[in-house]
Amino acid sequence: MSTMLFASCETEESLTITAPEAEFVLNTPGISTVFLNFALPDNPAFTLSWEDEVTGSSSYTVEMAADAEFTSPFTLGTTEAKNFSMTVAEFNNAIANSGATTFRDVPVYIRVSAGSEISNSILLLATRYPTDAPVISSPLAGDTFVLSIGSVDDTVLTVNWTDAVLESSLGTDINYIIEAATAGTDFASPVSIGTTTNASTVSSTHSELNAVAIGIGLTPEVAGNMDIRIVAKNTNSGGSELTRISDALTISVTPYLSAFPNLYVVGDATSPGWSNDNNNTPLFRNQDVPNNYVYVGYFGAGAFKLLETKGAWQPQWGTNDGAALAVNTGSGSDPATFNVATAGYYSYNFTTVGESGSFTVEAYDASAAPTYTSMAIIGDATPNGWDGDNDTNFTQDTNNPHLWYINGVTLTNGGFILIRANDDWADVWRYSGSNQLYGKANLSGDGDNIPFNAETGSYDFWFNDLDGSYNIIPN
Structure with missing residues (x-):
């Protein structure tokens, strides 16, 4: 305390100047509303600072509570400095762990303690994001x-x-x-x-x-x-x-046993073009998952869709978002196309689930795959039996040398089939366990013949030498 004396010609008065009291005070931040953005979890949610002219402490505890009385304080952290910050993720978790049940404008009271000394408190209104799962x-x-x-x-x-x-x-x-x-x-x-x-x-x-x-x-x-x-x-x-x-x-x-339709390609990225009845190529089938369709082959630059019935535009499958399948069964709007930006070989995988499903597509490297001069079926289920000089030959697709088909071939119940290239036994595809009219044959020197247990009659036979997939479709 200091005293100064002033003199006048008539009176004598004194003026006392008192130094401010020492304080332990938490500074009010520039903002009072905090929006916690889950996309920026490592950004600072807030930074607080305080003045301490009282405690001389080197250790501070930062506390929060849901009410100004700090009925149930919750520790945010400790620091040796006179400032404290938390990331978005840390503050969001702290609010959740404190028992808050709301998300928008959650009241958060914050104070700082050093030993028995406690600062003033400030109020932040926080909008947090959910972390607990359903x-x-x-x-x-x-x-x-x-x-x-x-x-x-x-x-x-x-x-x-x-x-x-x-x-x-x-x-x-x-x-x-x-x-x-x-x-x-x-x-x-x-x-x-x-x-x-x-x-x-x-x-x-x-x-x-x-x-x-x-x-x-x-x-x-x-x-x-x-x-x-x-x-x-x-x-x-x-x-x-x-x-x-x-x-x-x-x-x-x-589950119960149910039948899933064949799906046929149509579109300018495929051999039949936009004709729905032009020897449209069927997708091949996963012999273990009947609603899973696969196709490895050549696509031109363009677009395509999938049809369930040749000669009919519905049911028609496509995609509206590039990942999920969509279908017009005949009473709705046609879906958008599958798009091929660059001509080449691709591996498509489609899984239908009811009137939806999903698909994936990846580029496929066919550069090392052999290109065969001819492809044929042989066996007692085929028209010419086991006559090695008289195989029943496939036709090679005009755009894809690895895709082969025979239209209207008569197959006999109870017989067997092998698929072989170039009319000899060097490259032969054999049975891999399918009990369906579709599957994936094994290219190997040994193995069983493919059994044909369907009714004797006329069938279209499709074969893909890139992965051994085959599909036998009744006419």
Whole structure:
């Protein structure tokens, strides 16, 4: 304290100047509203600083609470400096761990302590993003579903879940995908059971769930284990996507045996062009998964679609987003095309699930594949039997030297078939275990003949020497 004296000619007065008291004060930040962006988890959410003229401490604890009285304080962290910051992810997790149940404008009171000394508090209003995944409430693990072809349109499975976001005022659209996979595969090749937005239930009919079960590889008429989970996605204004995935549970599903149609290509990227009845090439079939279609071969630059019936434009398959399959069964709008930007060899893989599904495409290197002069079938199921000098020859596709076909060949029930190149035994494709009229033959010197157990009659026979795929289609 200091004292100064002033004199006047008439009176004498004194003026006392007092130094300010020492303070331990948390500075008010420049912003009071914090929006936590999940796309920038490592960015700073906030930075606080304080003045300490009281404690002389070198260790500070930063606390938060949901109320100004700090009824239940929660430690954010400690520091030796007089400032403190947290990343977006750290602050978001801290708010969630503090027990907050809302997402928009969550009140967060913050203060700093040093020993028994406590600073003032400040208030931040934070909008956080969800981190907890949805929780499946039904079905229950171990539930059993036996599917019936006589109840194709009846609901058999309803998946329900809880998600705190749905009860909040976050104002964000949450898209849910219910995925299925063969149990124990960690969803390496998931198939969608259904989708919904801002809802907590999806139902599936016997027919729809049967397609899913077959699509993930379960065997018809045999109980198999299916894992299901929920994938929740929302997109922010910048286009970034937040994904939350529920815990998986396992149910038992017994699918029924059902037939899937052949699919034929049409379009200017393919040999038949845009004619729907021009010897359209069929996709080849996965002998173990009947709704999985494969094709390895040449495509010109252009576009194509898939047809179920030659000579008819519907049912027609395509894609509207470049990843999912879409179909017009005859009562809707035609889907968009599969597009080929650059002519060349590609490997396509299609999996139909009900009236949807998925597909993948990869470039294929055919440069090392041999180009054969001729290709033929031989065997007692073929017109000329085992006459090695009189094979039944394929026709080679005009655009793809590895694609071969025979139209209207008579095949005999109970006989056997081999596929061989150049009318000799150097390159022979043999049986690989398929009990269907399609499969993938093995190029090998040894092995069994391909059995033909269908009715005697006229068939179109297609063969791809790049991967050994064949498809025998009744006329």
